Amino acid sequence: MTAPLRLGTRGSQLALTQSQHVADALTAAHGVPVELVPVSTYGDRSQAAISQLGGTGVFVAALREALLAGSVDLAVHSYKDLPTAPAPGLALAAVPTRQDPRDVLIARDGLTLGELPAGSRVGTGAPRRMAQLRALGLGLEVVPIRGNVDTRMARVTGRDGGPGDLDAVVLARAGLARLGRLAAVTEVLDPIQVLPAPAQGALAVECRSDDARIRELLADLEDPAARTCVAAERAVLAALEAGCSAPVAAHAELAEDEDGAAELYLRASVTAIDGSDAVRGSLTGPAAAPEDLGRQLAAELLDRGAAALMAGPR
Numbered sequence: 001m002t003a004p005l006r007l008g009t010r011g012s013q014l015a016l017t018q019s020q021h022v023a024d025a026l027t028a029a030h031g032v033p034v035e036l037v038p039v040s041t042y043g044d045r046s047q048a049a050i051s052q053l054g055g056t057g058v059f060v061a062a063l064r065e066a067l068l069a070g071s072v073d074l075a076v077h078s079y080k081d082l083p084t085a086p087a088p089g090l091a092l093a094a095v096p097t098r099q100d101p102r103d104v105l106i107a108r109d110g111l112t113l114g115e116l117p118a119g120s121r122v123g124t125g126a127p128r129r130m131a132q133l134r135a136l137g138l139g140l141e142v143v144p145i146r147g148n149v150d151t152r153m154a155r156v157t158g159r160d161g162g163p164g165d166l167d168a169v170v171l172a173r174a175g176l177a178r179l180g181r182l183a184a185v186t187e188v189l190d191p192i193q194v195l196p197a198p199a200q201g202a203l204a205v206e207c208r209s210d211d212a213r214i215r216e217l218l219a220d221l222e223d224p225a226a227r228t229c230v231a232a233e234r235a236v237l238a239a240l241e242a243g244c245s246a247p248v249a250a251h252a253e254l255a256e257d258e259d260g261a262a263e264l265y266l267r268a269s270v271t272a273i274d275g276s277d278a279v280r281g282s283l284t285g286p287a288a289a290p291e292d293l294g295r296q297l298a299a300e301l302l303d304r305g306a307a308a309l310m311a312g313p314r
Contacts, residue, residue, distance in 0.1 A: 004033035005214070008063045008072035011038035012148050014175050018203055019076040021178070022096065022221065029220045037072050039063050064090060067206060073214055074207040079199035079230055084238035091209040093218035098226040099174035101201035101251060103129065103194050105187040106156055107168035112187040116140060120167035123155055127273055129170050131247035132194045134275025149175055153184060170194070174201035195249035195269050195280075198233035202226055225254050228264065228290050235294025236268045240301065246310055247271045250294070254287060262287035268297050270306040279304040 005026065009019035016036060023034035039062050060082055063075040068089055079095065105113050116122070118139030124130055130142045143166060145152055155166040170189070176182050205221060207214040233250035242248045250268040257263045264287045271278040281300045285293035298306075 002032060004035040005074065005217075006037045006072045007034050008037050008039050008066045008075035010059065010063070011040060014149055014179060015076075015078075017178050018078070022076050022203065022205055025096070025221055026217060030217055032217065037066070039066050039072070039075075064206070067208055070208075073211070074205060074218065077204045077206065079202040079204040080197045082199070082204055084234055087206070089209055090206050091215060092204055093207045093215045094205040094221040095223060095227040095230060096203050096205065096221045097223040098203075098229070099177050099201040100188075101196040102173050102191060103170050103189045103196060103200075104173045104176065104185045105168055105170055105189060106153055106184050107186045108156055108164070110186050111168070113138070113168075113189065113193070116167055121165070122168045122170065123152065123166045124170040125152075126197065128197055128247045128249055128271070129194060131271035131273045131275055131278075132249065132269075133170065134273075135271050135278050136193060136275075145169065149179055149181060153181070157184070172196075172200055191251055191267070195267060196251050198237045198248065198250040199230045202230050228252075228287050229254060232264050232266050232290035232294040233268075235291040236266070236298045236301075239295045239298030240270065240306060240310065242270075242310055247273055248310070250297075252290070252293075264290055264293055266293050266297055268294075268301060270301055270309045272309045277305075277309060279306050279309065 007019055007023050009015050019036055023036060026032060026034050060077050064087055066072045067075050107116060119141060121141045121143050122133060123143045123145035125145055133140060133142050145155060152169050152171060154164060156164040156169055158164040173188060205218055229252040232252040236250040237248055240248055248270050252264050252266045255263055255265055263284055265284050267282040269278055269280040279301050281297055283293055283297045
């Protein structure tokens with residue numbers, strides 16, 4: 001009997017659900033058994049706000065160490081958590097089909113963002129979302145929160161018969177879709193208002209770069225369109241020298257030019273954490289060179305003052 005592949009994953013319900021989806025796809029494609037191996041990461045253990053965790057990779061370093069040590073054969077990450085620099089000895093073997101990358105609102109009384117009264121308390125863990133919500137000028141009180149999806153939702157809906165302490169929370173639609181929680185959404189946020197994080201909604205499956213068998217198995221999970229869009233978005237992040245907790249947003253869409261060739265439409269923004277200022281831009285270019293397009297758009301944003309906005313108030 002074939003020994004099961006050991007898939008490293010964070011231990012949250014969302015991470016386990018995402019990883020089980022990859023495990024099931026591998027088994028369906030190749031008939032190989034896969035077992036999940038939960039790995040505790042620093043980001044999971046810390047109670048600090050996302051903006052205070054320090055550095056990038058706090059949700060992935062322990063998984064990568066387990067891979068390199070040989071205690072797991074592959075690992076599944078939320079792609080947006082990965083540092084932009086490559087990891088020596090590891091290969092990004094598959095980017096599966098991406099979920100809708102937009103953010104969503106879960107608000108009391110079924111309200112939308114524009115219907116929330118001034119002074120409403122809106123919770124989110126991401127500095128990018130905090131900055132963009134403040135920049136909308138709606139007079140909202142943006143509250144930093146941590147915790148899993150259900151914990152964050154309960155801050156609005158309440159638990160044990162008691163009311164929630166927030167009027168709304170903003171979450172990634174992708175996680176809610178994977179967990180079957182979309183019924184709670186009161187509004188899908190237009191990217192014109194709140195632009196998603198680079199690689200939001202995408203998964204990254206890593207293995208050791210010298211493990212030819214695993215790389216071959218994972219090749220069937222690859223979605224080239226998802227990898228192309230994410231490559232452009234993350235090239236913006238890398239060129240800005242920003243981490244995954246910086247107030248940087250980017251979103252790429254595949255389309256066709258007049259001659260039927262694949263092209264990318266890429267949007268990106270950098271917003272001051274207090275919402276007082278922002279720079280935004282967009283470019284269209286060939287899908288065959290996504291990183292070049294991302295670097296070009298990042299250069300435009302830097303020319304317009306993006307670095308000062310990421311640095312924060314002096």
